[in-house]
Amino acid sequence: MTGSPFQIDVPNSLLQRAGQGDMRAFEQLYRLFERPAYTLALRMLGDPEHAREVLHDTMLKAFQRIAQFRGEAPFWGWLRQIALNETLMRLRQRRNDVGHDNELTDIADESAAPWVLADAGALEWSLGELPTQTRSVIWLYHVEGYTHPEIADMLGKTVSFSKSQVARGTAKLRSLLTTETELDRCPTYRTSMA
Incomplete structure (x- = not known):
């Protein structure tokens, strides 16, 4: 499953303008999706500085590839995949920097998320x-x-x-x-x- 319940309505005209290189249109997209992209990276990385770097890399790639967005899925799904890929790349890089894997073998009950009722x-x-x-x-x-x-x-x-x-x-x-x-x-x- 690669979908997300989070959605922001983005006018097609804004996406078209951004796809044609309109910097103001892309700036609007950046402002709309800055927070969810940053939050995704922060939750996965746990480091605000690295999350900001991922946000910037994500938006740069989105800017470079926006003409490839075909509108077959919501824009956030497309952008989220870029953010996720950037975050995973950063995780792999950090893992390689550490130089070891911490592969765990014990399997416990994973059925219930422990935070359902958490503060x-x-x-x-x-x-x-x-x-x-x-x-x-x-x-x-x-x-x-x-x-x-x-x-x-x-x-x-x-x-x-x-x-x-x-x-x-x-x-x-x-x-x-x-x-x-x-x-x-x-x-x-x-x-x-x-």
Whole structure:
């Protein structure tokens, strides 16, 4: 599944003008899609600076390729795929810089997303505690709706790698969210954080 529930109506005339090189039209597109493209990269990378770089690379590629957009699908779907590809490229680059893979083999229950009832602040903190690649795989699986074979293909990994990242990462996320909830209920923790 590569679709997204997020949509912004974009007038065809704006897309046509941008496709013909109208910089004002492209600037409007940039402003419309800056936030969702940045958010996608930030959620997967967990680093605002890298997310901004991905945003700029995404928009530059979109500008270079906008004449190729045929309007057969929503514009955000097309742009989102560019943003996703740029983000995955950045993840691969970071993984290669580290010089090792952290392939996990244990499989836990992955059926339920642990954040369904989570507080937004606790979820943001908990996601930030996960390793970058684990957070990205969880995001692709639970939020973007990609299958394990699709994730494995995008990352150049095995299906079992995707499954283990989701399983272990989901278990870790669930544990972090439980800990955060328990700490939030503790009166001394709440007082010390105020």
